[in-house]
Amino acid sequence: MTAMLASVINGAEAETALASAVDMIDLKDPARGALGALPAGLVASIVATVAGRKKTSAAAGDQFAAPADAVEAARALVATGVDFVKIGLQGGAAGAAIVDALGAHKGDAALIGVLFADQNPDLDLLNRMAERGFKGAMLDTFEKGAGRLLDHMDVAALAPFVDRCRELGLICGLAGSLEAPDVPRLLPLRPDYLGFRGSLCKGGERGGALDLAAVAMIRDLIPHVAENGSGAGAADVDWRLLGRGYVPVNEATETDLIFVHDLIMPCFIGAYEYERARKQDVRFNIDVDVARARLHSDDMRDIFSYDLIVDAIKIITGRGHIELVETLVREIAESVLVHPSVISVRVRAEKLDVIRGSVGVEIKRERAKEAAAFEGLFGVDAAAAKLKKTRSPRSH
Numbered sequence: 001m002t003a004m005l006a007s008v009i010n011g012a013e014a015e016t017a018l019a020s021a022v023d024m025i026d027l028k029d030p031a032r033g034a035l036g037a038l039p040a041g042l043v044a045s046i047v048a049t050v051a052g053r054k055k056t057s058a059a060a061g062d063q064f065a066a067p068a069d070a071v072e073a074a075r076a077l078v079a080t081g082v083d084f085v086k087i088g089l090q091g092g093a094a095g096a097a098i099v100d101a102l103g104a105h106k107g108d109a110a111l112i113g114v115l116f117a118d119q120n121p122d123l124d125l126l127n128r129m130a131e132r133g134f135k136g137a138m139l140d141t142f143e144k145g146a147g148r149l150l151d152h153m154d155v156a157a158l159a160p161f162v163d164r165c166r167e168l169g170l171i172c173g174l175a176g177s178l179e180a181p182d183v184p185r186l187l188p189l190r191p192d193y194l195g196f197r198g199s200l201c202k203g204g205e206r207g208g209a210l211d212l213a214a215v216a217m218i219r220d221l222i223p224h225v226a227e228n229g230s231g232a233g234a235a236d237v238d239w240r241l242l243g244r245g246y247v248p249v250n251e252a253t254e255t256d257l258i259f260v261h262d263l264i265m266p267c268f269i270g271a272y273e274y275e276r277a278r279k280q281d282v283r284f285n286i287d288v289d290v291a292r293a294r295l296h297s298d299d300m301r302d303i304f305s306y307d308l309i310v311d312a313i314k315i316i317t318g319r320g321h322i323e324l325v326e327t328l329v330r331e332i333a334e335s336v337l338v339h340p341s342v343i344s345v346r347v348r349a350e351k352l353d354v355i356r357g358s359v360g361v362e363i364k365r366e367r368a369k370e371a372a373a374f375e376g377l378f379g380v381d382a383a384a385a386k387l388k389k390t391r392s393p394r395s396h
């Protein structure tokens with residue numbers, strides 16, 4: 001499950017975030033940079049206001065003259081009783097030295113190391129953080145107003161970051177001028193939390209006051225985390241099981257078509273040895289029938305975006321070599337069917353470099369039929385158990 005983190009600057013904003021059912025309250029001074037620290041006294045008073053109703057984190061800064069300064073900044077925040085301390089890490093030797101120093105002095109502190117997507121982040125620092133006992137890692141943007149997280153790293157580049165964190169047992173967060181349309185694109189990666197400030201504020205200005213409607217919009221886009229940490233969000237529900245959480249489908253269901261046509265992407269694909277050595281162009285045509293939006297048809301909340309189709313293709317082809325076009329089209333179809341409003345999907349992939357023309361595969365998958373076939377094979381309970389065993393770490 002993915003939690004929603006909201007950055008606040010005082011107790012009143014913390015109360016607003018709590019009233020809006022935000023999962024995690026982050027304390028920072030946006031006027032002092034990406035990870036601007038609030039005074040420790042103020043952090044202590046906001047932590048007292050939150051009083052354990054939700055987890056808290058606090059930013060300790062992102063530029064330090066020496067590792068000892070980072071240790072001091074973290075120590076001051078740990079003393080406030082905040083649950084997590086976030087510290088910005090530049091790449092190279094400086095970032096590594098700070099990780100080492102913090103690791104040596106951390107005691108029981110739960111540290112989150114923050115890398116910056118717009119500063120060529122050094123993903124090798126993740127191993128170091130894990131070795132030095134950090135609790136988590138996060139990607140954010142350093143220069144606010146100079147692009148969103150996805151402008152600097154697309155979903156295919158973010159997936160290895162999330163995967164590496166998971167392998168290393170690090171809590172994983174993503175942030176960086178995230179906007180509402182980014183949320184459904186990032187949820188399939190299954191980060192532990194998504195962090196927001198600017199998009200929760202009036203006019204999108206991260207220094208401005210929280211805007212209740214903006215907070216509600218983001219909140220609605222992220223399935224709720226239950227108190228025990230589990231939940232029934234789309235990313236955790238398997239599309240083959242019963243359709244729970246999905247739009248009920250019957251003959252009267254009205255659908256709209258969302259499509260991506262003639263997208264050409266270079267991919268490592270094919271069973272021949274020579275096909276391992278170089279990428280070849282593949283043309284994708286995807287048609288998705290979605291249940292017609294009923295509630296918020298004028299904003300992101302009820303919308304299935306074509307971005308999600310393109311992202312699914314990028315994530316799947318970005319993972320490495322794929323032997324068979326059949327595997328490629330099946331995985332794309334499964335990724336698209338994860339989304340609750342999708343009724344059916346047609347996926348066509350054509351290799352363009354094999355002959356003077358194209359060769360490829362086209363499949364159609366319908367949620368209702370797939371669910372019925374799967375349950376028929378195994379029975380509902382057995383199907384659920386089997387899926388638990390065989391499922392890969394993420395649906396994409």
Ligand SMILES: O=C[C@H](O)COP(=O)(O)O
Binds near residue numbers: 005026144197198
């Ligand atoms: O930790 C999350 C950050 O406060 C995100 O801030 P931003 O959305 O303004 O980039």
